[in-house]
Amino acid sequence: MIIINTKFYRLDKEKQERIINSAFKEFAKNGYEMASTNEIIKDAEISKGSLFSYFTSKKGLYLFLLDYVFVIVDKIYEELNYNETDFFIRTRELGLVKFRIMKKYPQVFDFLNTVSKEDAKEVKAEIEQIRNHAIKSGLEKGYQNIDWTKFRQDMDLSKMMKIINWTFLSFSEEQRSKLSSYENMGTEVLNEWDEYFDILKRSFYKQDF
Amino acid sequence: MIIINTKFYRLDKEKQERIINSAFKEFAKNGYEMASTNEIIKDAEISKGSLFSYFTSKKGLYLFLLDYVFVIVDKIYEELNYNETDFFIRTRELGLVKFRIMKKYPQVFDFLNTVSKEDAKEVKAEIEQIRNHAIKSGLEKGYQNIDWTKFRQDMDLSKMMKIINWTFLSFSEEQRSKLSSYENMGTEVLNEWDEYFDILKRSFYKQDF
């Protein structure tokens, strides 16, 4: 499925981003069915007629966002340096890329999360269609060419990975709820982040690393 | 603030629980404002008139639940054995108590989580009033008389605690989304749970424990 949508792309970039981010926000917050187009246009500061002329319907808007978000996700994995084999360095880089994307699209990943849980009849089929494309492949792609032998072998690797992942996600979530905007997120947060990485490295790597 | 509500308590226990659980579910899912009383009565299988005769309004119902949930939380900490000083054993016991409560009130803790994020004008003041009572005191109470010296001292204790907590919460959440009901949650889940504890213990305790 390809969405062309020349009408929308003819707008200036700033307006496009405003609309996309408002839509991400509203759909992420309320899911497809409960999301209000009125709320989106209010937040994006455009008129109702405009929204429905860019995207012919609520469903059209949602499907457009679906395409859009997976283009963004794909870009993430293109930017990683796959020559670096250290797990923690790779993960750190992944975090930085995500962080940079969130500065431009603050709610992309929230939107992405809700997509996988979405069950509105009107869009469920389309989501299912697209699922194979990116969601699952994400982790596998991001962890290509990692040197797993650095990890301790007296404990289950997949469980250690889970703990690292949960720590990563929970820490990010905690920082976000503390800060109102990503703009203020500075080096002190990154330093704290590195301290967690250090703890996990000391705990899960063999002693000689 | 004390809520008497003889009308509701005159009902048989089974019906009371049905109503409370339906209300927990709906408020947890949608927050105060978006929660639908129609949905609650449908799920609890009572009539609309009944609900509004037990609790005079939506707000009345919500405030009743607020009281109710904090009574439940208080009970948790009364049941713990504070002679046991090992952190992991204590945390495990805490998990089991919570688990038992969730069998009776599957969505209490979800409701509790939404309460702290709730910002509907109509109930915000009441939530603020009650906050000092329990939410914060929870962790402190639960971790009384723990032997913290067992932990490694070359890494930051509070950060290790955070990692343990995040693992605890994320694992629970993962199990829950896998299982539809708590009834089926059996020993194999507990075993997996203990494996995570084992990894964290080996990582964060001094070598001689």
Place this chain on the structure above:
DNA sequence: ATAAACTTGACCGGTGTGGTCATTTTAAGT
């Protein structure tokens, strides 16, 4: 000055809301 493209918001039928209350059902006392 004219045409074409873009933007607007009042308006539509429809759905779901919190809450009421006349009516029916149930239960107890005699």
Place this chain on the structure above:
DNA sequence: ACTTAAAATGACCACACCGGTCAAGTTTAT
């Protein structure tokens, strides 16, 4: 079996908001 009070019901209310339309107004390019 009859009476009566308490409990349960759901049709109904005014209202808010929904996704979507479109005639009218504004901006832009020629």
